[in-house]
Amino acid sequence: MKIAAPTIRWTPWRFVTVFGVVSLLSDVVYEGARSVIGPYLAILGASATLVGLVTGVGEAFALAGRLGSGPLADRTQAYWPLVLVGYVLTMVAVPALGLTSALWLAAVLFVAERAGKAIRGPARDVMISHAASAVGRGKGFAVHEALDQAGAVAGPLLVAAVLAATAYHYRPAFLALAVPGVAALLLLLWLRVGVPDPRRFEPSPQPGAAPTPPGVRLPRVFWTYLAFTVLTTAGYATFGVLSFHLATRHVVPVAVVPVVYAAAMGVDAIAALASGWLYDRAGLRVLAAVPVLTALIPLAAFTTTPATAVAGVLAWGAVLGIQESTMRAAIADIVPAARRGTAYGIFAAGLGAATLVGGVIIGALYDYSITAMIIAVAGIQAVALALFVATDRPATRPVRPSPQGSRG
Numbered sequence: 001m002k003i004a005a006p007t008i009r010w011t012p013w014r015f016v017t018v019f020g021v022v023s024l025l026s027d028v029v030y031e032g033a034r035s036v037i038g039p040y041l042a043i044l045g046a047s048a049t050l051v052g053l054v055t056g057v058g059e060a061f062a063l064a065g066r067l068g069s070g071p072l073a074d075r076t077q078a079y080w081p082l083v084l085v086g087y088v089l090t091m092v093a094v095p096a097l098g099l100t101s102a103l104w105l106a107a108v109l110f111v112a113e114r115a116g117k118a119i120r121g122p123a124r125d126v127m128i129s130h131a132a133s134a135v136g137r138g139k140g141f142a143v144h145e146a147l148d149q150a151g152a153v154a155g156p157l158l159v160a161a162v163l164a165a166t167a168y169h170y171r172p173a174f175l176a177l178a179v180p181g182v183a184a185l186l187l188l189l190w191l192r193v194g195v196p197d198p199r200r201f202e203p204s205p206q207p208g209a210a211p212t213p214p215g216v217r218l219p220r221v222f223w224t225y226l227a228f229t230v231l232t233t234a235g236y237a238t239f240g241v242l243s244f245h246l247a248t249r250h251v252v253p254v255a256v257v258p259v260v261y262a263a264a265m266g267v268d269a270i271a272a273l274a275s276g277w278l279y280d281r282a283g284l285r286v287l288a289a290v291p292v293l294t295a296l297i298p299l300a301a302f303t304t305t306p307a308t309a310v311a312g313v314l315a316w317g318a319v320l321g322i323q324e325s326t327m328r329a330a331i332a333d334i335v336p337a338a339r340r341g342t343a344y345g346i347f348a349a350g351l352g353a354a355t356l357v358g359g360v361i362i363g364a365l366y367d368y369s370i371t372a373m374i375i376a377v378a379g380i381q382a383v384a385l386a387l388f389v390a391t392d393r394p395a396t397r398p399v400r401p402s403p404q405g406s407r408g
Helices: 012-034 037-043 048-064 066-076 079-099 103-132 137-165 170-176 178-194 220-234 239-248 254-301 306-334 337-368 370-391
Strands: none
Touching: 012 079, 012 103, 012 137, 012 178, 012 254, 037 048, 037 103, 037 239, 037 254, 048 066, 048 103, 048 239, 048 337, 066 079, 066 103, 066 337, 079 103, 079 170, 079 178, 103 137, 103 306, 103 337, 137 170, 137 254, 137 306, 170 178, 220 254, 220 306, 220 337, 220 370, 239 254, 239 306, 239 337, 254 306, 254 370, 306 337, 337 370
């Protein structure tokens, strides 16, 4: 006789919200570090090209590393172990940045922190996609991203406060980030006990529907969508290069750089909520704003006028918010559940490769000619916008949650 699986007492919204708080605390940790990694590496002797390389490699690890962790999540369905290992690596690497003054070691620790995100990313997104299926994936991912970015605002502000209180010493700023890191891990363990199998949030297939074979190919529209995303990301600057410009050109004081980053993260949260709600109503066409905004960022962010440069960084934050919410939500609607981890891994790998290329190109062009960089970015975004027309198809329209799935 079969034993019935235990009922999940948590509602989908509660799961999404608590996971969002975990992300909030972890963002305090790693976004606090990212907000000053450019100036910190510059102090240790890095050039703009090297900052672009290190931050590009870091983001490539955070995204391209999921090419392995995504399929691993699908094969093993060990979502929680992957999530826990990934978070632990991040929470160890960031405070360790405050214990070294060697440029090479700081670069390794930054990349290690990003690798932690690669390990946990696909498994986390699959779990959230199961819960969000019951409430609207655009809204579910948007709320998670908004909470996530609340931490991205708090982290840089915490770092800025510690820097101001310690005469701009980076060691205590990095070490202070260990506190929210420990809190995130404790909350994550509580969430694991409360919801051991988030797959049970996913509404059951309609009667008579055939199950999706594990080896089914990813749909063609997924690859078109990936190509569009890769192109638009290749012309998207890393904040390492943006912060390098703000600090070395004395556009704003060094202590203000993390505050600017915090403001960008606030815009990120607002853009995530807006694009998420619009996605549930209009589908992928809301992403047409991404290449347009990305093309405008260098025109403003790399000036020496403080207000204009800050406006450019805020536009950068808006694009990031759309990338990290709506783009993730769309994958769950495009790809069957059996291949979702793999799809998230491949999608993130494409983003990682594009981020690496973009970080190096934009950093090198910055050293060579800002005008040439602006022209190059505009050209890339024009091609991406043209490809977007082929991406917005009926197959990518959002799936409406069923009444059955709304019960937790």
